[in-house]
Amino acid sequence: MAKAKGYSDETLSVRLADRYYRPEESSDDFLENVEKISMTIPHMCYQCGTCTGSCPSAPRSSYRIRKFVRRAVLGLENDALTDPDLWLCTTCYSCTDRCPRDIAPTDVIMAMRNLAFKREIVPRNFLNTVQFIYKTGHGVPNNDVNRAARVRLGLEAEPETTAKYPDFIPGIQKILDHYGLKDKADEILAEGQ
Numbered sequence: 130m131a132k133a134k135g136y137s138d139e140t141l142s143v144r145l146a147d148r149y150y151r152p153e154e155s156s157d158d159f160l161e162n163v164e165k166i167s168m169t170i171p172h173m174c175y176q177c178g179t180c181t182g183s184c185p186s187a188p189r190s191s192y193r194i195r196k197f198v199r200r201a202v203l204g205l206e207n208d209a210l211t212d213p214d215l216w217l218c219t220t221c222y223s224c225t226d227r228c229p230r231d232i233a234p235t236d237v238i239m240a241m242r243n244l245a246f247k248r249e250i251v252p253r254n255f256l257n258t259v260q261f262i263y264k265t266g267h268g269v270p271n272n273d274v275n276r277a278a279r280v281r282l283g284l285e286a287e288p289e290t291t292a293k294y295p296d297f298i299p300g301i302q303k304i305l306d307h308y309g310l311k312d313k314a315d316e317i318l319a320e321g322q
């Protein structure tokens with residue numbers, strides 16, 4: 130939780146950022162929002178570390194699921210949502226399987242990713258997937274190489290999905306439009322060009 134010290138130099142501000150935790154600088158509703166979205170109970174965490182000990186991403190990175198659960202409890206919204214490690218969870222659910230407090234840390238991460246997206250903090254591959262689904266109904270659409278392989282296997286070139294029945298695509302687009310997802314994805318991708 131950085132406290133502004135008024136350095137005019139940005140590099141200095143980053144290097145000398147205040148590392149103290151100050152309760153008054155926590156977000157009041159972060160824990161509440163995370164619990165509402167995730168439908169789990171991070172406030173019951175007693176920091177045993179079983180989740181991080183189960184995590185396949187932890188040995189290869191600085192990602193620590195236990196730290197994210199702590200940030201939820203302490204209302205450290207900015208720290209959590211702007212941390213690039215937020216996107217290293219594979220959603221394998223090992224932590225959820227093993228937590229002795231019946232918390233689903235995986236779903237805490239999913240809730241935080243939702244909140245980060247609302248602040249336009251999101252890796253580009255998620256946005257590309259939104260665009261594919263909007264256009265084809267598939268996150269991984271069919272292509273000519275696979276069509277030829279399917280025919281060689283005695284299958285129809287297109288599977289029994291929106292690939293064969295594109296009339297269903299507008300229905301999918303309506304769902305994405307309801308949440309403004311496609312427009313948001315286009316907008317963020319265009320900004321990053």
Ligand code: SF4
Pocket residue numbers: 173174175176177178179180181195198224227228229230231232234
């Ligand atoms: S396993 Fe559960 S109780 Fe233990 S640190 Fe992780 S979230 Fe908290």
Ligand code: SF4
Pocket residue numbers: 180183184185186187194217218219220221222223224225234235238
């Ligand atoms: S669900 Fe995510 S945080 Fe939990 S163990 Fe798997 S990779 Fe780690």
